[in-house]
Amino acid sequence: MTATEHRLxxxxxxxxxxxxxxxxxxxxxxxxxxxxxxxxxxxxxTPVVRVLPVFEAWMRRWPRPAxxxxxxxxxxxxxxxxxxxxxxxxxxxxxxxxxxxDHDGAVPSDIPELLSLPGVGEYTARAIxxxxxxxxxxVVDTNVRRVLSRVVRGVDSVREPATxxxxxxxxxxxxxxxVRAARFSAAVMELGALICSAGDPDCDRCPLxxxxxxxxxxxxxxPARRAVQAxxxxxxxxxxxxxxxxxxxxxxxxxxxxxxxWPDPIQRDRCVASLxxxxxxxxxxxxxxxxxx
DNA sequence: GACCCGTGGAG
DNA sequence: TCTCCAAGGGT
Numbered sequence: 001m002t003a004t005e006h007r008l009x010x011x012x013x014x015x016x017x018x019x020x021x022x023x024x025x026x027x028x029x030x031x032x033x034x035x036x037x038x039x040x041x042x043x044x045x046t047p048v049v050r051v052l053p054v055f056e057a058w059m060r061r062w063p064r065p066a067x068x069x070x071x072x073x074x075x076x077x078x079x080x081x082x083x084x085x086x087x088x089x090x091x092x093x094x095x096x097x098x099x100x101x102d103h104d105g106a107v108p109s110d111i112p113e114l115l116s117l118p119g120v121g122e123y124t125a126r127a128i129x130x131x132x133x134x135x136x137x138x139v140v141d142t143n144v145r146r147v148l149s150r151v152v153r154g155v156d157s158v159r160e161p162a163t164x165x166x167x168x169x170x171x172x173x174x175x176x177x178x179v180r181a182a183r184f185s186a187a188v189m190e191l192g193a194l195i196c197s198a199g200d201p202d203c204d205r206c207p208l209x210x211x212x213x214x215x216x217x218x219x220x221x222x223p224a225r226r227a228v229q230a231x232x233x234x235x236x237x238x239x240x241x242x243x244x245x246x247x248x249x250x251x252x253x254x255x256x257x258x259x260x261x262w263p264d265p266i267q268r269d270r271c272v273a274s275l276x277x278x279x280x281x282x283x284x285x286x287x288x289x290x291x292x293x
Numbered sequence: 294g295a296c297c298c299g300t301g302g303a304g
Numbered sequence: 305t306c307t308c309c310a311a312g313g314g315t
Contacts, residue, residue: 043311084299121313141311
């Protein structure tokens with residue numbers, strides 16, 4: 001089967017991407033590898049619309065990895081704002097530091113080297129290699145995974161991390177030429193984000209509807225997914241409230257103020273301790289809590 | 294492999 | 305109000 005014959009029709013997808021792909025700042029040439037990398041960190045589990053303003057401000061302030069590395073991890077966490085999962089900001093700062101120290105300040109293009117950076121896993125490494133450097137490598141996120149499952153295999157997927165099997169499957173469908181392959185991955189991802197969404201796929205606008213195995217099979221039901229993690233009352237919520245206090249302040253926050261974040265002192269103290277362990281907060285000699293300096 | 298880690302908009 | 309979720313990674 002050639003690249004233009006399989007269900008993920010390359011030409012149709014590239015036309016779709018050209019016509020309907022979003023003009024996102026990290027897709028512009030001026031974003032460069034660093035811009036791609038920053039965007040991939042921010043987009044982990046976070047919607048595009050919320051990333052956009054933070055990304056723009058971030059790139060203005062820290063246009064190169066060395067610029068970020070020169071400032072404190074606390075500055076990165078504060079600039080991260082309310083994107084969520086602030087450990088990503090910590091890891092991005094650590095990755096920028098590693099790039100500055102070990103890679104002459106340039107984002108590496110080699111996948112094993114990318115994987116060695118903090119916060120860069122199987123998805124992010126390949127996304128950077130493909131989108132920033134035009135590498136021919138399978139980029140499989142939850143969107144691509146869903147499209148692969150539906151269009152090619154005819155069954156819906158549960159929302160779980162991509163597997164090596166997913167990557168092998170997409171790789172077998174990649175166009176031969178590397179830049180075209182990278183654009184193909186971006187197009188499949190965009191299709192999953194805009195058309196073949198998890199909730200209500202818009203098959204009427206889908207360029208692949210004529211050859212979609214899932215549609216042809218009459219949309220067999222989505223398998224039950226594992227229960228989503230609860231949030232209300234968990235440490236994640238409490239940590240978030242404490243971090244919001246630290247971001248709002250520009251100096252140490254007194255314990256009496258931290259106490260207002262959550263009523264249960266046991267859980268509150270546990271969360272403060274875990275934030276310190278994670279490197280998201282530090283205590284000063286007076287017992288105040290602040291972002292790392 | 295199971296579990297942990299934030300956030301705010303949509304239905 | 306409440307559930308579900310949105311370009312994962314680390315342990």
